[in-house]
Amino acid sequence: MKNRIATIALLGVPLFLAGCPGPNNSIDPMAKEIRAPKSAPAVPKPIKEPISEELRVRAKSVIDEMLASNDAFIRANAVEAIQNTVGKEGAASIKQALNDPQPVVRFAAAMASGTLQLPQTKSTLWEMANADTDPSVRVAARYGLHRLGDTRLSHDLEKSAVDVNKAVRANTAMVLGRLGEPSAVNVLRTMVNDRERAVRIQVFEALWRLGDDQGLENLVASSVSQAPDDQIIATIALAEPRDQRVSGPVYSNLVSDYVETSLAAARAMGMLGSDAGYTIAQGGTRSPDPRIKVMAALALGAIGRSDAQPSLTRLLGDQNPNVQLAAATAILQLKPPKV
Numbered sequence: 001m002k003n004r005i006a007t008i009a010l011l012g013v014p015l016f017l018a019g020c021p022g023p024n025n026s027i028d029p030m031a032k033e034i035r036a037p038k039s040a041p042a043v044p045k046p047i048k049e050p051i052s053e054e055l056r057v058r059a060k061s062v063i064d065e066m067l068a069s070n071d072a073f074i075r076a077n078a079v080e081a082i083q084n085t086v087g088k089e090g091a092a093s094i095k096q097a098l099n100d101p102q103p104v105v106r107f108a109a110a111m112a113s114g115t116l117q118l119p120q121t122k123s124t125l126w127e128m129a130n131a132d133t134d135p136s137v138r139v140a141a142r143y144g145l146h147r148l149g150d151t152r153l154s155h156d157l158e159k160s161a162v163d164v165n166k167a168v169r170a171n172t173a174m175v176l177g178r179l180g181e182p183s184a185v186n187v188l189r190t191m192v193n194d195r196e197r198a199v200r201i202q203v204f205e206a207l208w209r210l211g212d213d214q215g216l217e218n219l220v221a222s223s224v225s226q227a228p229d230d231q232i233i234a235t236i237a238l239a240e241p242r243d244q245r246v247s248g249p250v251y252s253n254l255v256s257d258y259v260e261t262s263l264a265a266a267r268a269m270g271m272l273g274s275d276a277g278y279t280i281a282q283g284g285t286r287s288p289d290p291r292i293k294v295m296a297a298l299a300l301g302a303i304g305r306s307d308a309q310p311s312l313t314r315l316l317g318d319q320n321p322n323v324q325l326a327a328a329t330a331i332l333q334l335k336p337p338k339v
Contacts, residue, residue, distance in 0.1 A: 040254045041279040047307040048337035055313060059328035060086065062316060066325050067093055072102035077325055079105065083112040085332035091118050098124045103134035107171075110137060114144030115178070122148050129153050135163065136171045143175040154179075161187050169194060170202040177206025185210050192218070201230065205237035220249050231256065232264040239268035247272055254280060259287075263295040270302030278303055285311040290320040297323065301330025306337050 063085070066078035079097050082090035097109035098121060110128060113121035121144065129141035130153075139160050146154045160172040173191055176184040184206070191203045192214070201222055207215025222234035235253050238246040253265035254277055263284050266277020277299055284296025297315050300308040308330070315327035 040251075040276060041283075043275055043278045046275070046305050046337065049306045049309060051306055051334055051336050052309060055309060055316075055331055058316060059331040062324050062328040063332075064093075066321060066328075067097070069321065071321070072100070072104050074321055074325065075100065075102070076104045076108040077322070079108040079112055081325060081329040081332075083115055085329055088116050088118065091116070091120060094118060095121050095124065098128065103132075103137050106132065106134070106137045107140045110140035110144045114140075114147035117147055119148060122150065126150070135160065135165060135168045139168060139171045139175055143179065146179055158187055161191055166194075166196045166199055169196070170199045173199065173202040173206045177209040180210070182210060185212055188212075189214070197230070201233055201237070204234070205240065208237065209241055211241070216246070220246075223249055223253060228258045228261055231258065231261040235261065235264040235268050236271075239271040242272060244272060247274070251276060259284065259292060260295060263292065263299050267295070267299035267302045270299060270304065275303045275305055278305060278308075282308070282311055285315055290318075290323050293318065293320070293323045294326040297326035297330045301326075301333035304333060304335040306334050308334060 063078050063081050066074050066081075069075050069078070075097070079094060082093055094109050094112045094116070095118065097105050098113065100106050100109065106128065109121075110125060112118075113125060125141045125144040125148070129138055129145060132138050132141065139157065142153045142157060145151070157172050157176060160168050161176070163169050163172070169191065173188060176188055188203050188207050188210070192200065192207075194200050194203065200218075204215045204218040204222065208219055209215075216238075219234045219238050222230050223238060225231055225234070231253065235250055238250055247269075250265055250268045250272065251274075253261050254269070256262045256265065262277070262280050266281045266284075269276045281296045281299035281303065284292050284299070287293055287296070293315055297312060300312060312327045312331050312334075315323050316331065318324055318327070
């Protein structure tokens with residue numbers, strides 16, 4: 001398991017987004033101190049609780065603090081949190097992160113620049129695409145440029161798809177899926193038999209993002225893999241396109257023997273517009289394990305119920321910075337109650 005977590009770290013993916021609060025945590029398949037329920041617990045009716053503006057201000061402050069962390073992974077996660085919450089409002093912080101000394105942060109910032117289509121980052125992205133010392137960062141910079149309308153370097157992704165570095169191959173697959181270009185399917189299909197499992201799962205996710213059923217079939221199979229970390233990644237990946245056809249396999253993982261998989265399913269159901277995992281996520285917020293609390297917070301954010309504020313407020317004050325950042329992200333994703 002530790003090898004797979006390390007691979008995720010190498011990919012430059014902010015770790016709490018993959019259900020892991022830091023590079024040294026791993027999922028032990030024999031450790032089930034917190035058992036997932038054998039049947040999905042009942043979900044209480046939402047309480048129409050207004051969103052606290054004071055709490056939102058606190059959440060933004062936490063994200064700002066994490067941008068200055070000494071831990072590069074936390075800084076990268078903070079950049080991703082900006083992308084997924086305040087968006088273009090945080091453009092200045094994202095632009096600054098493009099010059100971070102650590103590749104994992106520059107990677108996150110380049111991806112955010114492209115996802116949010118920040119024109120003020122274009123010249124820096126061009127420099128990064130041509131001269132950054134990290135090959136994965138160069139891949140992310142090409143993504144950013146492509147999203148900003150500059151496709152001159154996009155064909156280079158065909159070369160990075162066969163790079164000797166597995167992290168570069170996986171990041172290339174991720175980028176190809178997020179570009180939304182149908183022609184990328186041809187490149188991705190050459191990668192489905194990659195020798196590295198982590199790369200193959202990323203290829204499956206990218207294909208599914210592009211509407212390819214081969215990606216869907218392989219992700220469903222991975223979501224019931226013997227490896228819990230594969231289950232987590234695949235379950236969330238299934239929900240990324242927000243296609244209701246995956247509701248069945250995602251829902252079935254709510255009753256996994258592994259609490260991490262159940263929490264991933266709760267988050268994925270939230271991404272699909274369902275609060276079926278709300279009770280599971282609330283239970284996770286009371287775990288002593290920071291990894292579980294991170295995953296629970298992100299699930300509550302994806303579900304978006306405003307009555308999650310008390311639990312997320314408690315997590316915002318947690319001693320673990322990964323938990324604080326996940327809670328801050330979730331708070332800013334909550335939706336006002338329907339009138």
